[in-house]
Amino acid sequence: MATLTSHTLNGTDGTHAGEIPVTLTNLTTSTVTFTAQMDEGGRLSENIDAKDIDPDAMYELVFDTAGYWAARNMPAAVTQIALRFAMTDPEGAYHMPVILNPNSYSMWTSR
Structure with a gap:
């Protein structure tokens, strides 16, 4: 099982950006892997069954x-x-934090 996590921060005032809808899609098959919502603190944690991850696919x-x-x-x-x-390890942990602003954003990843 893989874990996909994120944390969204509001770059205009430094607060947590919560309750934002999120969708993960396998772009190779156009299959929606999950839809969720950031919690009130701007955090997301989703477990994805290893059988639902294609190491050769591109995800969005x-x-x-x-x-x-x-x-x-x-x-x-x-x-x-x-x-x-890409999620090359079906058992991996993927963290995708984002700092968002109305006209820009910044992201990074860690594994």
Whole structure:
């Protein structure tokens, strides 16, 4: 079993960016692996069965930030953040933190 985690932070005020909808899709097969929502503290932790991971596939993790910014009355150019990556180890741990702003974002990964 693999674990995919994330933490979203609001770069405009330094708070946790919670309750953002998230979708992980296998781009090779167009199969949605999971849909979830960041918790109130901006954290996500999803376990993925090893049989559902293709080490040769490309995956896309999409954060739907439009509603988050709208709830704060902040016009945003960046209404979705899409991260593309491979999960080469079906038993691996993948961490994808994001600092988001209405018009930009920054991400990194650690394993």
